[in-house]
Amino acid sequence: MLTITLLVFGMVRLTGDPAYYLLPQDAPKAMEERLRRELGLDEPLPVQFVIYVGNVLRGDLGMSFRNKVPVADMIAQRIPATLMMASGAIFLTLIVGIPLGIYSAYWRGGYLDRVSRGLAALGQSVPSFWVGLILILVFAVALGILPSSRYGELQHLILPSVTLALGAVAGLIRLLRSSMIEALNSDYVMFLRMNGLPERSVLWKHALRNAGLTTLSFVGVLTAGLLTGSVLVETVFVWPGVGRLMVEGIGFRDFNVVQGVMLFFAAVYIGVNLIVDLLYAVLNPRLR
Numbered sequence: 528m529l530t531i532t533l534l535v536f537g538m539v540r541l542t543g544d545p546a547y548y549l550l551p552q553d554a555p556k557a558m559e560e561r562l563r564r565e566l567g568l569d570e571p572l573p574v575q576f577v578i579y580v581g582n583v584l585r586g587d588l589g590m591s592f593r594n595k596v597p598v599a600d601m602i603a604q605r606i607p608a609t610l611m612m613a614s615g616a617i618f619l620t621l622i623v624g625i626p627l628g629i630y631s632a633y634w635r636g637g638y639l640d641r642v643s644r645g646l647a648a649l650g651q652s653v654p655s656f657w658v659g660l661i662l663i664l665v666f667a668v669a670l671g672i673l674p675s676s677r678y679g680e681l682q683h684l685i686l687p688s689v690t691l692a693l694g695a696v697a698g699l700i701r702l703l704r705s706s707m708i709e710a711l712n713s714d715y716v717m718f719l720r721m722n723g724l725p726e727r728s729v730l731w732k733h734a735l736r737n738a739g740l741t742t743l744s745f746v747g748v749l750t751a752g753l754l755t756g757s758v759l760v761e762t763v764f765v766w767p768g769v770g771r772l773m774v775e776g777i778g779f780r781d782f783n784v785v786q787g788v789m790l791f792f793a794a795v796y797i798g799v800n801l802i803v804d805l806l807y808a809v810l811n812p813r814l815r
Contacts, residue, residue: 528793532583535789536576545592545780566592583790589783591776598787602769608678609768612761613753615688620695620749627696628703633730635708643700650697659690659763676765687764691757695749702745706738713737740811747803754799755792 545566546559563569567578582589588598631643666686667675677683710716711734719729758770765771769788776784 528790528797529580531793532580532786532790533576535786536579537572539777539780539782539785540572542777543780545782548779549592579786588787588790591784592781593779593784598783601772601784602787602791605767605769605772608766609754609757609761609770611684612687612691612757612766612768613750615684616691616695616753617750619688619692620699620753623692624696624699625703628700629707629730629735631700632704632707632711635704640704643704647697647700650693650695651701653693654759655690655694656759656763658693659686659760662686662690663763678767687760687766690763691753691760695753698745698749699742703738703742706741707734710734710738740807743807743810744803747799747806751796751799754795 544563545568546554546562550558550562560569567575570578579589586599588602590596591598591601594601627639627643627646631640634640663675663686666673673686674683675686711730716729716734719733720726724733755770757766757768758773760766761768761771762774769791773785773788775781776788
């Protein structure tokens with residue numbers, strides 16, 4: 528977290544002077560200097576960093592240069608929208624990625640396997656903002672059956688969630704397929720089949736349990752990525768989430784907003800991965 532704070536603090540200050548965006552172009556020099564002093568930008572960078580870290584340790588992410596409200600409050604207002612879109616994407620990822628990954632491994636080389644691998648290759652190759660624009664063009668502009676933006680109802684959630692989930696589904700299919708193939712070729716699965724255990728039980732109960740442990744770490748990273756990687760998707764669909772808040776902060780050189788959102792994303796990513804590591808140790812007897 529400290530490293531991320533230092534990197535973001537330095538990089539945002541390479542993007543320009545906030546006074547240029549907050550004041551009229553013909554503003555006198557004295558007004559610019561007074562604004563920088565009010566924003567705390569007149570101090571040397573090391574002093575600014577120490578002051579910022581001290582404030583963060585007290586739970587203060589600073590005030591927005593543009594809106595004059597606490598950054599923490601702005602993030603809190605945007606979190607529900609981001610959670611809604613990420614939850615929809617996670618739901619789609621699991622209900623599509625897990626069955627396709629399992630049956631692609633079970634009938635490897637068959638039609639379903641080829642379709643699943645093609646979907647995985649496509650999902651990992653195309654950028655999310657391009658997918659979002661194509662979905663808007665087809666379902667909102669050409670067919671007119673789904674809205675291209677806005678927020679609040681289930682129909683507004685469909686296109687953003689599908690866009691965000693496509694890359695995640697691709698990654699889950701590929702990893703789960705390879706883990707299931709390894710599990711299905713193992714000695715214990717051959718032993719279960721020799722003893723007449725039903726194939727459905729072999730596949731879903733025994734093979735998936737062992738393959739799922741390998742996939743668990745990826746699912747954790749995936750969940751954190753869907754929560755924190757929605758910046759472009761929120762921008763394309765004008766979704767009022769935390770990612771779009773960061774884009775707006777970058778556009779207006781609102782340093783505190785950008786720094787606060789990045790710290791929030793970093794905390795989510797680190798926290799989710801920590802939880803997954805602990806769960807992996809709980810679920811895997813060999814680690815205990």
